[in-house]
Amino acid sequence: MKFYMPTKLYQEADCVWHHRGEIGQLGKRALIVTGRHSAKANGSYDDVCRALDDQNIGHALFDEVEENPSIETVMKARDFGAEHQVDMVIGIGGGSPLDAAKAIALMLKHPDEDRDYLYKKGADSSTLPIVEVPTTCGTGSEVTPVSVLTIHAQKTKGSIPHKIFANYALVDGRYLKTAPVSVLHNTAIDALAHLWEAFINADADDYTHMCVAEGLRVWKRSKAVLLGEKPAADEDYNNMMNASALAGMAIAQDGTTLPHGLSYPVTYNQHMPHGRAVGYFQAGYLAAADKADREAALTMAGFQSLDEYQHFYEALCGSDKLSDQDLDYAVDVLSQKPDKLKKAPFSVDKGVLKKIAFFTK
Ligand SMILES: [Fe+2]
Known part of the structure; x- marks a missing residue:
């Protein structure tokens, strides 16, 4: 038997703010990965920005993650993050942004690799540091090593073989209030x-x-x-x-x-x-x-x-x-x-x- 869950999880009101010091230890410039709207509507995006500003961490927002994120979106976000010279990734939202954040952090860590790397078995799975902030109550992606992406070429979805755990899961039930x-x-x-x-x-x-x-x-x-x-x-x-x-x-x-x-x-x-x-x-x-x-x-x-x-x-x-x-x-x-x-x-x-x-x- 085994049990492995290396993500440090905090669950409390104002979780992101309370743990801003720990986020601040992870890097100097963050790529924030979200969907189009909900992270702004439920206050989680503002909370993350406030915490990063307090820690003097720069940030760039990629808010184009769609439902069931595609490989194409992951690669676009990787290029965007590389352009902004980020050294950590923060996913905010439901399963789609949280899963995408893991895959984006993987590709940012391996800047010379192309999209085939996402599904390459046995390859190095190291990533930039990752923080996940869930705003829905089903995926559990904040504590799983799973990233499910849409593979348009095969007309389905599939987990990437890389096992990627976030460094931190910051769980605050208040973000569900506006869902x-x-x-x-x-x-x-x-x-x-x-x-x-x-x-x-x-x-x-x-x-x-x-x-x-x-x-x-x-x-x-x-x-x-x-x-x-x-x-x-x-x-x-x-x-x-x-x-x-x-x-x-x-x-x-x-x-x-x-x-x-x-x-x-x-x-x-x-x-x-x-x-x-x-x-x-x-x-x-x-x-x-x-x-x-x-x-x-x-x-x-x-x-x-x-x-x-x-x-x-x-x-x-x-x-x-x-x-x-x-x-x-x-x-x-x-x-x-x-x-x-x-x-x-x-x-x-x-x-x-x-x-x-x-x-x-
Ligand atoms: Fe599921």
Whole structure:
């Protein structure tokens, strides 16, 4: 067994400001990586700028990270960062900017390499120092070594083989306050998917179970808020952030499995948000799992049955079904990924994948 999570995580109100001295130790000029709007709207970008200014650290903003960031965007940001002679990278936002920040920090550290380096197996994975500031509650990217990029040439998404942990994760639940409800819903489902896939996983062990059990205990506290049955308080936002980080720590150990694998072509082709896409396949995945595992996963999350989960999912993400054609395509793509297939703790062939994909139809 092993447990490795070298990122120093702080979770508190005004987290970025309180830890500005530690950010100040990492470099002299920061590349800030964000999406177009939310980092400015929720106050996180201003907080980071204030902390950097206080520490006399210069900064340049790259705010062009799209949903499901592409290799092209990473390379554009690398060139922008190199032009500004940055020596550290700060990602702010949801999974897209946080994942992109890791890949950009890798490419900045290897300035003579081209885009092929991103997917080069066995290559040096050292990066510029990285700080991650999450503003959604699902990716866990702030504590995982994963960077998922869109590969337009293959019409899908895929993790780069480099394992990249941030130096710091600065987690402040206040940044969720201005998040659209749909973002909270999708990302909370993503966190649940991470917890369940880390649990029902061929590489799960006592240490991942530790993160999963605690993550689900924290995650289920927010169910009533997510269902709109009560308004969110500060504590709820902190719970959602903490569940997401615990889920991230779990998948940092053993990775995601079949539902995430099925979701990537769906997200690419149908532009379905990541959380909604991975949540779509959870019921089928649990149904295919060992009965004891299924019951433990449901119970820890506070669900009495698969039906109850499915109703919860549909209340948050809608009940639209994917077409047979999209599902068949997702099965075809995943069936060609043996590394992902063997993450399931039961034998998987195309028939099993099809059953999982079509379970809710
Ligand atoms: Fe995910």
